[in-house]
Amino acid sequence: MANPGGGTVCNGKLHNHKKQSNGLQSRNCTKNGIVKEAQQNGRTHFYDKLIVESFEEAPLHVMVFTYMGYGIGTLFGYLRDFMRNWGIEKCNAAVERKEQRDFVPLYQDFENFYTRNLYMRIRDNWNRPICSAPGALFDVMERVSDDYNWTFRFTGRVIKDVINMGSYNFLGLAAKYDESMRTIKDVLEVYGTGVASTRHEMGTLDKHKELEDLVAKFLNVEAAMVFGMGFATNSMNIPALVGKGCLILSDELNHTSLVLGARLSGATIRIFKHNNTQSLEKLLRDAVIYGQPRTRRAWKKILILVEGVYSMEGSIVHLPQIIALKKKYKAYLYIDEAHSIGAVGPTGRGVTEFFGLDPHEVDVLMGTFTKSFGAAGGYIAGRKDLVDYLRVHSHSAVYASSMSPPIAEQIIRSLKHLMGMDGTTQGLQRVRQLAKNTRYFRQRLQEMGFIIYGNENSPVVPLLLYMPGKVAAFARHMLEKKIGVVVVGFPATPLAEARARFCVSAAHTREMLDTP
Amino acid sequence: MATATEQWVLVEMVQALYEAPAYHLILEGILILWIIRLLFSKTYKLQERSDLTVKEKEELIEEWQPEPLGPPVPKDHPALNYNIVSGPPSHKIVVNGKECINFASFNFLGLLDNPRVKAAALASLKKYGVGTCGPRGFYGTFDVHLDLEDRLAKFMKTEEAIIYSYGFATIASAIPAYSKRGDIVFVDRAACFAIQKGLQASRSDIKLFKHNDMADLERLLKEQEIEDQKNPRKARVTRRFIVVEGLYMNTGTICPLPELVKLKYKYKARIFLEESLSFGVLGEHGRGVTEHYGINIDDIDLISANMENALASIGGFCCGRSFVIDHQRLSGQGYCFSASLPPLLAAAAIEALNIMEENPGIFAVLKEKCRQIHKALQGISGLKVVGESLSPAFHLQLEESTGSREQDVRLLQEIVDQCMNRSIALTQARYLEKEEKCLPPPSIRVVVTVEQTAEELERAASTIKEVAQAVLL
Numbered sequence: 001m002a003n004p005g006g007g008t009v010c011n012g013k014l015h016n017h018k019k020q021s022n023g024l025q026s027r028n029c030t031k032n033g034i035v036k037e038a039q040q041n042g043r044t045h046f047y048d049k050l051i052v053e054s055f056e057e058a059p060l061h062v063m064v065f066t067y068m069g070y071g072i073g074t075l076f077g078y079l080r081d082f083m084r085n086w087g088i089e090k091c092n093a094a095v096e097r098k099e100q101r102d103f104v105p106l107y108q109d110f111e112n113f114y115t116r117n118l119y120m121r122i123r124d125n126w127n128r129p130i131c132s133a134p135g136a137l138f139d140v141m142e143r144v145s146d147d148y149n150w151t152f153r154f155t156g157r158v159i160k161d162v163i164n165m166g167s168y169n170f171l172g173l174a175a176k177y178d179e180s181m182r183t184i185k186d187v188l189e190v191y192g193t194g195v196a197s198t199r200h201e202m203g204t205l206d207k208h209k210e211l212e213d214l215v216a217k218f219l220n221v222e223a224a225m226v227f228g229m230g231f232a233t234n235s236m237n238i239p240a241l242v243g244k245g246c247l248i249l250s251d252e253l254n255h256t257s258l259v260l261g262a263r264l265s266g267a268t269i270r271i272f273k274h275n276n277t278q279s280l281e282k283l284l285r286d287a288v289i290y291g292q293p294r295t296r297r298a299w300k301k302i303l304i305l306v307e308g309v310y311s312m313e314g315s316i317v318h319l320p321q322i323i324a325l326k327k328k329y330k331a332y333l334y335i336d337e338a339h340s341i342g343a344v345g346p347t348g349r350g351v352t353e354f355f356g357l358d359p360h361e362v363d364v365l366m367g368t369f370t371k372s373f374g375a376a377g378g379y380i381a382g383r384k385d386l387v388d389y390l391r392v393h394s395h396s397a398v399y400a401s402s403m404s405p406p407i408a409e410q411i412i413r414s415l416k417h418l419m420g421m422d423g424t425t426q427g428l429q430r431v432r433q434l435a436k437n438t439r440y441f442r443q444r445l446q447e448m449g450f451i452i453y454g455n456e457n458s459p460v461v462p463l464l465l466y467m468p469g470k471v472a473a474f475a476r477h478m479l480e481k482k483i484g485v486v487v488v489g490f491p492a493t494p495l496a497e498a499r500a501r502f503c504v505s506a507a508h509t510r511e512m513l514d515t516p
Numbered sequence: 517m518a519t520a521t522e523q524w525v526l527v528e529m530v531q532a533l534y535e536a537p538a539y540h541l542i543l544e545g546i547l548i549l550w551i552i553r554l555l556f557s558k559t560y561k562l563q564e565r566s567d568l569t570v571k572e573k574e575e576l577i578e579e580w581q582p583e584p585l586g587p588p589v590p591k592d593h594p595a596l597n598y599n600i601v602s603g604p605p606s607h608k609i610v611v612n613g614k615e616c617i618n619f620a621s622f623n624f625l626g627l628l629d630n631p632r633v634k635a636a637a638l639a640s641l642k643k644y645g646v647g648t649c650g651p652r653g654f655y656g657t658f659d660v661h662l663d664l665e666d667r668l669a670k671f672m673k674t675e676e677a678i679i680y681s682y683g684f685a686t687i688a689s690a691i692p693a694y695s696k697r698g699d700i701v702f703v704d705r706a707a708c709f710a711i712q713k714g715l716q717a718s719r720s721d722i723k724l725f726k727h728n729d730m731a732d733l734e735r736l737l738k739e740q741e742i743e744d745q746k747n748p749r750k751a752r753v754t755r756r757f758i759v760v761e762g763l764y765m766n767t768g769t770i771c772p773l774p775e776l777v778k779l780k781y782k783y784k785a786r787i788f789l790e791e792s793l794s795f796g797v798l799g800e801h802g803r804g805v806t807e808h809y810g811i812n813i814d815d816i817d818l819i820s821a822n823m824e825n826a827l828a829s830i831g832g833f834c835c836g837r838s839f840v841i842d843h844q845r846l847s848g849q850g851y852c853f854s855a856s857l858p859p860l861l862a863a864a865a866i867e868a869l870n871i872m873e874e875n876p877g878i879f880a881v882l883k884e885k886c887r888q889i890h891k892a893l894q895g896i897s898g899l900k901v902v903g904e905s906l907s908p909a910f911h912l913q914l915e916e917s918t919g920s921r922e923q924d925v926r927l928l929q930e931i932v933d934q935c936m937n938r939s940i941a942l943t944q945a946r947y948l949e950k951e952e953k954c955l956p957p958p959s960i961r962v963v964v965t966v967e968q969t970a971e972e973l974e975r976a977a978s979t980i981k982e983v984a985q986a987v988l989l
Contacts, residue, residue, distance in 0.1 A: 096839055097814065103784045104755045106694060107843065115846060127845075129657040133645040141659060167649040167656070174649045184646065185638060191604040192628045193637050193864040194828040195621070200946040201961070202605060202620040204598040228830065229682035231854035236684075236713075239951075241585060256853045264716055289568065289576050301582045329577060332585045363585055370855040374647040376681065382586075389586030392596055398946050399709045400684035401824045405604075406637070407858060410646040486654045 077117030122472035166486040174374035191405035203402040224381035230368030233378030236395040239265035250305040302331040308340030314454020342372025348431040434506040616941035626967035627828035640863035656856040677835035683822030685850035686832030692718035756785035762794030762805035768903020768910035796826025829865040892977035898988035911959035
């Protein structure tokens, strides 16, 4: 039985024991000798068992060392800048043109301080180019730097068969070509690669219609609309749904695309603490009672923006409580299921299925096809009149080109695979394999004593590293051992909480997970 | 000793009490009673409003009704019913079940149907699969991406290029990466929507100048100079940008680049050039408007284009000097936070570039066809041609508007439908009416590609003439 070190605190509820929760009724989870039934007594207990999260605090000495590390790095940064300014040290960065020296400088010195001094030292851990499909094993191109990471040189050698713990390949659908991809080949040969027009003009192909119908069927909603890019789905549709005079309540840790969409819409934005329903309730009450600031007029609409699975924390949204709040205060709910569609839930239909809720209760279901389906693009699904409204008013439908046909075909193929429409149960098996791998991986890491964030069932596993030096050393060491991992630091995470992030995939076998 | 002094003081006080005159005592007694009353009475609040009872709060929550999230759209809204294309959007296109000649997709060089491009995409599909499953920073960088960036930089003769996975996101992420709150951007009135969104995301000061009017731009720049002299400290850190398009999508005209470069050096502003329509169209080798005018490409700070028009792929790129482009690798939002371009689309773009480099003759052919159809469409009663003669995507607007935009749109839709019945596929140029800053008048978009033969062009011109006469008179 996994033993968490110390008490685990989850939003004020203290769980002193951890239970393995299991939404499937047919499976017998005898890993830990506990057999769980799906029917529970009382709905709240059921949900409590699903939301078993842990966000442990780090021990004090680790925090001290982390801050010291950053402090020393900053000091050295000032020193090197000083030396560069005075010409003692050669400056390797690109510089402005001679003719434009007297223009206002394009970048302020301070903005680039972090980039120049701290990031440059460990830059080789990011942007690693690969030269094969991003499946469970891939080939990384080797590159070395002669001048401390200012420039890279490819040696021409390739590191083969590196275990991929970094790409978002949850269901293992991104793989080299095999016979089942024949339909994509056919579509490519008939339709070509590009579309060269927008949805409103001449860019709606019959493939798009087929895809939209299939997405609506998969998610069990009335209608859906697909777009060419996941990031753009958020940033171009939130402004179409809300505008000035509306209120957006968004989670602290929302993705950049949601933040950008909220800002572009012109509505007022208020932020509530991550996954904290009390904070959200307080904001909702104040909003409905007091209305808009200064004029006291009622808000036109209130939209709650949350994500299904948060990519940096690994936590799953507390959907039942939020839906209860939403019903009480008549707000609208927008869930971004970029990381959770296909990855959580007994048949892979996302957080609504994970909690056993009806997808009709969520107003706007948004997701991307990049992560679990091995393609590109995004979708928005919901009631028919909402989707019709978006067909007319979405910025992307009028000004941006539509999805490319072979990509649409890949998504159609994956959806059919997952729904079992191609005659096999492989799709369902993949989802179950992913759930098994996730739990096994998390359990093993915790046994080894690392600090892991997030919900037990989320396939994104952040492992806290804290110190910047450790971050770089960990990534390099892992590459030497032929495991590709992703490390993230400031500014994507808070300054003191650098982490390594593992993405478990259905294509990983037990041996692969055992290697680290 | 202290207690004795205290007692002594007390005794004195009591003595004073006995000796005080009566009215004094009474007055003081009344005062004391008043103070006690004030102390114990309820405090008087000036703002009763902010103290709602719990019951009132519940009532407010009950009563509040939000607007519907997606207000219902009337069933016959023109934008609701898309034209559905079955099959590839190539030269001969099947729209709504009818086969027509395609005058509506931006397939300038006819590469959507090219077998070499398809073969390259297929090879990449076999090697890499379809998606990339990650952003560029986290194992989403494939060697095809690096290859494409290299090739684009070499083709455009710049130091570096960076690719984005979506055309709209290219310029909309590039502008906010450099221009922040407090900076000043001079932009043309006819700029496309993607530029407008980029500017909105950057939160800078935006100054619009009249379309292609250099005198207006100079006036604005001079005003800004006067402002600067009043506050030189602030002027030293305010960056200035001029954003223009090579070939404007909304009007089909070319920007006067030589004068812009002169203004750039005179007033010290940087130029961002958006070449979505002119990349692969203008210039001897298809390098765009800089080659067309013969300007040194280093004079332009950033060139951004999308690969969806001439290169028949999906995505976009920015090119320029390393000093400028490298910044986007960490601060371009559409680059860092979004998955990278699927490798088969990148391979298709590389092959398309190869084709462009091998036959530089197609650009001249395209120009000739544009000129031909421009001439043929002059003189239609009721419709006027908006756009230069070497622009492959131009507009046909009503010569005199009927007065209401809806009526205009309906008339133009009539023309488009009848043309469609006669096998010429056209479309109206679509805009979001409430969101555009300067809404262009309704028009029909006509696109010329290299694949259209001379007689097809003639036929299209005569069809449009006939239909226009029938509908408008």
